[in-house]
Amino acid sequence: MDEQNEIEDSDQYREQRLTNMRQLEELGYSPYGRAYDRSGRLSEIRAAFEEEKVVRAAGRLVTIRKMGKSIFADLSDGSDRFQIYVQKNKLGEEAFTAFKLLDIGDIVGIEGGLFTTRMGESTIGITDWTLLSKSLLPLPEKWHGLKDVDARYRQRYIDLISNPEVREVFNKRTQTVQSIRDFLNSRGFQEVETPMMQPQAGGAAARPFITHYEALDTRMYLRIAPELYLKRLLVGGFDKVYELNRNFRNEGLDRTHNPEFTMLEVYEAYGDRRSMQELIQAMITHVAETVFGSLVFGDGDARIDLTPPWREVTYRDLIVETMGADWYELGLDAARAKAQERDLNIEPDWSHGEITHEVYEKIIERTLVQPTFVTRLPVELIPLARRCEDDETVLDVFELEIGGKEIAPAYTELNDPLEQRARLAEQKGDDAQVEDDDFLTALEYGMPPAGGMGVGIDRLVMLLTGSEAIRDVILFPQLKPRS
RNA sequence: GGGCCGUUAGCUCAGUUGGUCAGAGCACUUGACUUUUAAUCAAGGGGUCCCGGGUUCGAGCCCCGGACGGCCUACCA
Secondary structure (H helix, E strand, C coil): CCHHHHHHHCCHHHHHHHHHHHHHHHCCCCCECCCCCCCCCHHHHHHCCCCCCEEEEEEEEEEEEECCCEEEEEEECCCCEEEEEEEHHHHCHHHHHHHCCCCCCCEEEEEEEEEECCCCCEEEEEEEEEEEECCCCCCCCCCCCCCCHHHHHHCHHHHHHHCHHHHHHHHHHHHHHHHHHHHHHHCCCEECCCCCEECCCCCCCCCCCEEEECCCCEEEEECCCCHHHHHHHHHHCCCEEEEEEEEECCCCCECCECCEEEEEEEEEECCCHHHHHHHHHHHHHHHHHHHHCCCEECCHHHCEECCCCCEEEEHHHHHHHHHCCCHHHCCHHHHHHHHHHCCCCCCCCCCHHHHHHHHHHHHHHHHCCCCEEEECCEHHHCCCECEECCEEEEECEEEEEECCEEEEEEEEECCCHHHHHHHHHCCCCCCCCCCCHHHHHHHHCCCCCEEEEEEEHHHHHHHHHCCCCHHHCCCCCCCCCCC
């Protein structure tokens, strides 16, 4: 006997439910039923409530209150929770006896007339019922639900059954993604799908997942970004494209990182960083208004007001504001010392620019709670973006910060193949992106000037739903496997 | 990866100084109850105290090691 069976055989709850199931079978009830015609979801039945109207519904029994010759129970179908009332003299002796053998968690189909109890609760007085699925395992406690964080993620289905607010977050996620697609489609953008398995992992700087493709006996990488393929499409003549799908990065897990995450990338030929700025401001306010019905999120210090226009500020101004007007004139040692005074960990070999960026990421970024476009980032940070016309040391880009987190970077895309080749080549260190020769060849055929942006969908949903952890907006977040 | 904290019944949680400490509520079983809704009332069953060592007359509690989780921290977004 294996371990699983030992556990199951010793489980009094499962044994009891199996006994109840066998008794139901003896009474002629099949424990796993077939398709059931419903008048509608419970939410729809509630919305169209009329006294004495006969309805059919199906769902999971979530509470049962037995009162002798009558029973109250609550049926839940994901849309709503609805009380049903079972009376012995309405249902008949046999069907009533059988109903008493049902357990919390069983899925049933019911038919009956709508009425209102004297406590004012809309209720279905059932005249017939069908067992659709027997539940063999007990559900979490009805008051507190499932709280154990590990169990909630490992067995998300139980979390969804017993914590209705969790389901609502994921409903909002679905609506958010739908709303983004509707918005982009209405503006003439075309959704495309580019490879998730790539011979080189380009378009960003991150450690990739590596796999092996047997048929070609070749190493493949799960994509860390779709950018280089979407730009090939710009070369090919697609002028307004987007991709909304998964990226994979072989990095750590924490409250805001999951190894697979959802990214929207948008490219618009003949646009630039400014057109992207207008686009994302319109897109996010569209989602906020249509899905959440508000432009204001959170309260107190965390209150975020998405009402446009959003603040625009240069990277340099933010740095000077924080570190002093002379920051860019300081020598390396003085800059390092000043950064260390602010409790930053500065590696000895860092350049002035690296120290500056540490200041931005560790001190400044978290203060940008209201939506802020941070523009003119240093050229060494992003090899795929175009320089500003008036200053070769900074990029014509923005990073949109909301709630102290980066929600979306956007660039005027670099379309000069010679500069692109040089910029990729002059990167150094761990952050270097791969040089994709086929991408560079594509650029040599001519890519139209373009604006592009990426939006971290998980983080956007966190922001809009008030979720503190990325795990709360990903249905099945990555966890360490149980040994 | 580093630091701190946690793991007790199916679920949510108590458990004092190492000595009736194997506990409560929900859930489950049995009985009563035909408008309850955290239904109520009565009785009952249910434990690898995360795992493995150690100290001790005696360990849920102390020590060591491990697994898993949470928070903080470091890297990617």
